[in-house]
Structure formats: structure tokens, C-alpha cells
Amino acid sequence: xxxxxxxxxxxxxxxxxxxxQKIVQTAGREQLGDFAPEFARLNDDVLFGEVWxxxxxxxxRDRSLVTITSLISQGITDSSLTxxxxxxxxxxxxxxxxxxxxxxxxxxxxxxxxxxAFRLAxxxxxxxxxxxxxxxxFQRQIIFPIGEPNSGFAQxxxxxxxxAPISAEQVTVFNVTFEPRCRNNWHSHKATKGGGQMLIGVGxxxxxxxxxxxxxxxxxxxxxxxxxxVKHWHGAAADSWFSHLAIEIPGEDTSNEWLEPVTEKEYxxxx
Numbered sequence: 001x002x003x004x005x006x007x008x009x010x011x012x013x014x015x016x017x018x019x020x021q022k023i024v025q026t027a028g029r030e031q032l033g034d035f036a037p038e039f040a041r042l043n044d045d046v047l048f049g050e051v052w053x054x055x056x057x058x059x060x061r062d063r064s065l066v067t068i069t070s071l072i073s074q075g076i077t078d079s080s081l082t083x084x085x086x087x088x089x090x091x092x093x094x095x096x097x098x099x100x101x102x103x104x105x106x107x108x109x110x111x112x113x114x115x116x117a118f119r120l121a122x123x124x125x126x127x128x129x130x131x132x133x134x135x136x137x138f139q140r141q142i143i144f145p146i147g148e149p150n151s152g153f154a155q156x157x158x159x160x161x162x163x164a165p166i167s168a169e170q171v172t173v174f175n176v177t178f179e180p181r182c183r184n185n186w187h188s189h190k191a192t193k194g195g196g197q198m199l200i201g202v203g204x205x206x207x208x209x210x211x212x213x214x215x216x217x218x219x220x221x222x223x224x225x226x227x228x229x230v231k232h233w234h235g236a237a238a239d240s241w242f243s244h245l246a247i248e249i250p251g252e253d254t255s256n257e258w259l260e261p262v263t264e265k266e267y268x269x270x271x
Contacts, residue, residue, distance in 0.1 A: 023048045023049060023052040023053045023060075024048075024049070025043065025044045025047075025048035025049065025052075026044060027043070027044070028040035028041070028042075028043030028044040029041075029044055059091075059151055059152065059154070059155075060087075060091040060092075060154060060155050061088075061091045061092045061093060061149075061151040061154050062151075063091075064084065064087055064088035064091045064093060065088070065093070065101065067084050067087075067088075068081065068084050068085060068088055068101070068117075069101075069105055069109075071084060072102070072105050072109050072113050072114065072116075072117045073105070073108070073109040073113070075110075075113050075116075077113070077116040077117055077119075077120060081117065081120055082120050082123075082124065085098070085117075085120055085121055085124045086124050089124055089125065089160075090154075090158070091151075091154050091155065092149050092150065092151050092154030092157070092160055092161070093149075093160075094149070094160050094179075095125040096135075097149075098121050098124075098125065099118075099121070102114050102117050102118055102121060105117070134241065135179075135241075138177075138203065138204065138241040138243075141203050141204075142175075142202050142203035142204075142243050143202070144164060144166060144175040144202055144243065144245070145164040145175065146162045146164060146175070146177045146243070147162045147163045147164025147165070147174075147175060147177065148162060148163060148164070149161075149162055149163075150162055150163040150176070153184075156184055156185045156187070156258045157178075157182060157183070157184050157185070157235075158181070158182060158183055158184075158185075158235075158261055158262065159178065159179050159180075159181050159182030159183070159235075159236075160178075160179045160182055161176060161177060161178050161179070161182050161184070162176070162177040163175075163176055163177075164177075166245065171247055171248060171249070171250065172247070172248045173245055173246070173247050173248075174245070174246045175202060175243055175244075175245055175246075176243065176244055176245075176246050177241065177242070177243040178206065178235050178236035178241070178242045178243070179236060179241060180236055180237070180238060180239060180240055180241060181235075181236060181238050181267070182235050182236050182242075183207070183233055183234065183235020183236065183262050183267065184233055184234060184235055184262075185233060185258050185259055185260060185261045185262065186211070186231055186232070186233050186259040186260055186261075186262060187231070187232070187233065187256060187257060187258045187259055188228075188229055188230055188231045188232065188256075188257050188259070189226065189228050189229070189230075189248075189249075189254065189255075189256055190228065190229055190253070190254065190255045190256070190257055191228035191229065191251035191252060191253060191254045191255075192251070192252050192253040193251055193252040193253075194228065194249060194250055194251030194252060194254075195228035195229075195249055195250070195251025195252070195254045196225070196226050196227045196228040196230075196249045196251070197226040197246060197247065197248055197249060198223065198224065198225055198226065198245075198246075198247040198249065199218065199222075199223070199224040199226065199234060199244045199245065199246060199247075200221070200222070200223050200224075200244060200245040200247070201218040201219050201220045201221055201222040201223075201242075201243075201244050202220060202243040202244055202245055203220055203241070203242070203243045204220075204236065204237070204240040204241045204242035204243060205217065205218070205219055205236070205237040205239075205240040205242060206218040206234060206235060206236050206237055206240070206242035206244065207234060207235060207236075207237060207270055208224045208226075208232065208233075208234040209232060209233055209234070210226075210230055210231065210232045211230075211231040211232065215270055217237075218234070218242070218244060224244075228249075228251060228254075231259065233262050235262070237270070238267075238268075238270070
């Protein structure tokens with residue numbers, strides 16, 4: 001019963017966090033602002049600012065699936081599909097998953113449409129070193145399961161991550177796996193008393209960084225103590241898959257505050 005309650009609580013917290021995400025789009029005003037300002041406003045403020053931002057109803061990953069399916073079904077395989085394939089990748093859809101998705105769509109929307117979509121998808125995932133073979137090989141190297149795509153928190157990660165619950169007794173423990181270059185946004189674990197988080201390296205190589213301090217390398221066996229209310233991020237090295245256990249420290253009035261992404265410039269400084 002305690003395990004079921006913990007999982008239910010995690011699901012509720014996930015929905016609450018997802019609801020906080022607001023999509024910011026400026027493409028309409030940048031490309032059509034002078035020519036069609038009202039269309040640009042509807043595109044940026046209504047379609048993306050309102051519809052795509054209603055993540056308490058559907059996750060960003062779910063919305064990407066619906067959108068690419070709709071576009072392909074209509075035979076739209078231009079730059080708009082490319083954009084939404086790129087967004088789907090950002091929202092946590094892996095190369096293996098998109099291949100299966102497009103195969104499935106092909107039987108319902110038409111084989112030529114699927115072929116056209118595959119040509120675009122191959123380019124979007126061209127530099128993806130995170131296919132099923134690499135994932136399977138990494139799973140053989142670690143003792144904990146990689147788990148399922150971390151779709152509930154995908155909007156707070158650059159790249160694809162996976163989540164596997166390990167324990168709901170005494171303290172909550174998850175194994176979090178990052179594909180190469182994947183990292184979460186800057187964030188902090190809020191608490192008025194106690195709280196915080198521990199990370200224990202499980203496999204591969206990754207990074208942890210607190211605001212204003214140098215990044216720390218995480219290897220299997222590395223233990224990171226994260227105090228409550230400290231801004232930080234963590235994720236995989238550019239050339240390695242990476243897994244760590246995430247252990248939530250009990251506290252009072254605990255919550256997660258998700259902040260801005262780690263920029264490419266910041267990340268590329270790490271070796």
C-alpha cells in the first residue's frame with residue numbers, strides 16, 4: 001500500500017510540474033510580424049502560448065506525437081514537419097521510437113507519406129549516437145534497469161533521459177539514465193527544513209555543477225550531496241551514457257523548482 005501511494009504521489013507531482021511549463025514561440029512575429037501581425041500573434045500566443053502550454057492535459061511528448069501524426073497524414077513533409085520532428089526529439093522521442101512511430105503511421109496514412117517523413121527524420125536524428133544498440137550495451141554495463149522514457153519531465157531535459165523506480169520505502173530512489181549530452185535544466189530542491197538530494201554514480205560518466213562552482217565529474221561510485229535550495233544541474237558527458245541513483249532526502253515543505261536550460265556554450269566548456 002505504501003508503494004502504491006508513493007507512485008501515486010510521484011504521478012501527481014509530475015502533473016503539477018508539467019503544468020508549470022510555458023511554451024515561448026517567436027517564429028510567427030519574426031517571419032510574418034510585418035506582413036500578417038494577427039496570424040503571427042495567433043501562432044505565437046494562442047497555438048504555442050496556450051494550446052501547447054496546456055501540459056496538465058497532455059505532455060509535450062504526447063503533443064509532439066499527435067502533431068507529427070497529423071502532419072504526415074495530410075502529406076505535409078516540408079519544413080514544418082522538420083520543425084516538429086526536432087521538437088519531438090527535444091521532447092524525449094528517441095531514434096528507435098520515431099522509427100516505430102513512422103512505421104505505424106505508414107499503415108494508416110500511406111506508405112509514400114511515411115517514406116517522405118523517414119527522409120526528414122533520418123536527418124533530425126543523424127547525429128544521434130543513442131540508438132537501441134547503444135542503449136542495450138549500456139544496460140549490460142549497469143546493475144539497475146534503465147527504465148522507461150522520462151516523458152513526464154522531458155521538458156526540463158535537453159536530450160533523452162530514462163527513469164526507473166528502485167525503491168519507495170523509507171526514502172524514494174530512482175535510477176536516472178542520460179543519453180550522451182543529455183542534461184537537466186538548472187534547478188533546486190526547495191525545503192524549509194531538511195530536504196535536498198543525493199546522487200550516486202551507477203555507470204558511464206557525467207557531470208554535476210552548482211551555480212558559481214566548477215563542474216564535478218561523476219563516475220560509478222561517486223557520491224554527490226546536494227543541499228536543499230542550491231541551484232544546480234547534472235547530466236551525461238558528451239561522449240558517454242550515464243546513470244545515477246537519485247535519492248530524495250526527506251524534509252519539510254519540499255518541492256522542485258525548475259529553471260533555465262544549461263546552454264550549449266556552458267556545456268561545451270566541459271571535457
